[in-house]
Every structure is written in structure tokens, then in C-alpha cells.
Amino acid sequence: MKLLKCPINGVRPVSEFIFGGEFREMPDPSKATDAEWAAYVFYRDNAPGIKKEWWFHSPSGTWFIAERNTATDEVLTTYLLGKKQAESTV
Amino acid sequence: MIASTKKQASTQADKNLLAIADVSHFKRFGVKGAKAAEWLSGQGIALPESNNSWLETSSATLVMRLGSSEFMIESQAAENLPTLSNSDQFATPGVYKVPRADAAFIISGQQALNLLSELCTLDLVGESLSENKLLMTQIAGISAILLKQSINGKDAYRIWCDGTYGHYLWETLLEIAMELGGGAFEFDAQAF
Numbered sequence: 594m595k596l597l598k599c600p601i602n603g604v605r606p607v608s609e610f611i612f613g614g615e616f617r618e619m620p621d622p623s624k625a626t627d628a629e630w631a632a633y634v635f636y637r638d639n640a641p642g643i644k645k646e647w648w649f650h651s652p653s654g655t656w657f658i659a660e661r662n663t664a665t666d667e668v669l670t671t672y673l674l675g676k677k678q679a680e681s682t683v
Numbered sequence: 684m685i686a687s688t689k690k691q692a693s694t695q696a697d698k699n700l701l702a703i704a705d706v707s708h709f710k711r712f713g714v715k716g717a718k719a720a721e722w723l724s725g726q727g728i729a730l731p732e733s734n735n736s737w738l739e740t741s742s743a744t745l746v747m748r749l750g751s752s753e754f755m756i757e758s759q760a761a762e763n764l765p766t767l768s769n770s771d772q773f774a775t776p777g778v779y780k781v782p783r784a785d786a787a788f789i790i791s792g793q794q795a796l797n798l799l800s801e802l803c804t805l806d807l808v809g810e811s812l813s814e815n816k817l818l819m820t821q822i823a824g825i826s827a828i829l830l831k832q833s834i835n836g837k838d839a840y841r842i843w844c845d846g847t848y849g850h851y852l853w854e855t856l857l858e859i860a861m862e863l864g865g866g867a868f869e870f871d872a873q874a875f
Contacts, residue, residue, distance in 0.1 A: 594804070601734065601735070602735065602818075602819060602820075605804075605805075605820065606804045606821075608804075608821065609820065609821050609826075650819075651821075652819040652820050652821055652826035652827065652828075653735075653749070653750075653819035654750075
């Protein structure tokens with residue numbers, strides 16, 4: 594059984610979670626060029642490696658960030674957005 | 684909500700082995716928002732200090748802290764609950780009513796943990812439900828809130844799930860309960 598650690602609720606089966614897509618910094622809409630905005634909206638970097646991803650713990654409604662190596666499926670750390678200092682690992 | 688409770692209660696069922704009760708009819712109330720804790724305290728309601736924990740007040744009201752600013756309060760008697768009308772929400776910034784239409788069940792008896800072990804991936808034997816902790820996890824594949832409470836000196840497990848899953852979860856609980864020698868009983872706070 595694959596496990597993932599919710600920063601609030603602890604280690605749980607991955608079946609309790611929903612993948613929310615890659616986490617990417619949004620460019621400032623008032624300053625970004627059309628090309629930068631289009632890249633943010635439409636382009637995805639699918640190269641394998643360590644990615645920041647949104648994950649959702651469904652029973653508690655908790656959104657958090659997981660840093661995951663998409664080549665090995667190893668989760669390096671999970672934390673609430675903006676609270677990486679309280680990070681935890683699986 | 685579960686009309687079949689009485690019908691399906693088996694005369695062979697041993698309450699001491701395993702008893703499940705549908706308590707969806709209990710009154711419950713949700714409140715959330717930056718000032719929810721302050722508002723509840725102002726209503727004279729004691730609050731659990733940490734997330735994912737609960738306490739029982741002197742009026743047998745359960746107060747559950749589901750997040751830093753979200754609470755669910757449940758009681759058998761409506762007069763024990765605070766009221767927040769829709770108009771109050773606009774008069775009290777930072778306090779929002781959360782309608783709760785949960786299905787709620789109580790499980791007790793010697794086989795209660797065996798039943799839950801068939802439905803929940805977490806090990807509930809350890810410390811996970813100690814010290815007034817509550818779990819938000821999946822039971823029988825659906826999201827649920829779970830806590831362990833002492834009722835008349837006996838361990839009882841309380842489950843809440845979205846009301847639309849109530850019939851499914853009840854049927855699932857009942858099927859396993861009957862396999863384990865238990866069955867459905869009406870909840871009686873004095874004798875459950």
C-alpha cells in the first residue's frame with residue numbers, strides 16, 4: 594500500500610488523497626507578457642525529476658504541497674503552502 | 684434516517700459482542716471562520732485546544748475541532764446547541780454557519796475493533812484515538828470522522844459521514860456486525 598503523509602493528519606494510504614497537479618508560481622497578471630501568461634496557462638514541463646505538486650487529503654479537506662521525484666515516485670517532503678519550515682517526510 | 688433499524692435488529696444479536704446504532708437524528712451544528720472560536724466561547728461552550736480533537740461538555744454535548752477555525756457540535760437535545768441564523772452570519776463577520784447533514788453511527792462491543800479493522804486502513808488499537816483525538820479518514824471507502832468515546836464506561840466508536848452515504852455505510856456496518864454476532868440496536872444513553 595502506498596502511503597503519503599498529510600501535514601495535518603499524518604501518514605495515510607494514498608487512496609485518501611487526490612492529486613491536484615503541479616505547483617507553479619503564477620506570474621503577476623498585470624506585468625506578465627502574453628507569452629509568459631500563455632506559457633503559465635498552457636505549458637507543462639513533463640520532464641521527470643523532483644516536482645512540487647498539489648495534493649488534497651479528501652477526508653479532512655486539506656490542500657498541501659508534496660515534493661516528489663516523478664522518476665522514482667519518491668516523496669521527499671510534504672508541507673502546507675508557506676510552511677515549509679514545518680516540513681515532514683514520508 | 685435508517686428506517687430499517689428496527690426491522691433488521693436480530694433477536695440473535697448479542698449487544699455485548701457488537702452493537703451498532705444509527706444516531707443521525709442527533710442535533711448537530713457546524714461553525715467556521717476566523718472568529719468561530721471566539722463566538723463559541725462567547726456562547727459558553729468549552730473548546731478543544733488542538734485540531735482534530737474533541738471534548739464533551741457537562742451537558743453531554745460533543746464539541747469537535749475539525750480545523751483551526753472549524754467546529755462541529757452535537758447533542759441529543761437541541762437546547763444544548765447554540766443557534767446561528769443566516770441573518771446572524773452577516774451581523775457577525777468571521778463566523779459562518781456550516782449546515783451539517785451527516786449520517787452518524789455508534790459502534791460498541793467486544794468486536795467493535797474487528798469490525799472497524801475490516802473497513803478502515805488505520806490501526807485503531809494504538810494511540811491514534813487516545814486522549815480525545817479524532818480521525819478524519821476513510822471508512823468503507825468514504826470520508827468519515829471517527830472518534831472513540833466512553834459511554835457508560837464502555838468504549839464506543841462514533842462515526843460521521845456525509846448523509847448521502849448514510850444508507851450505504853449503515854448496510855455495510857450491519858452486514859459485518861451480523862457476521863460477527865452483533866446487530867442493530869436503538870441507542871439508549873443509559874444502557875447502550
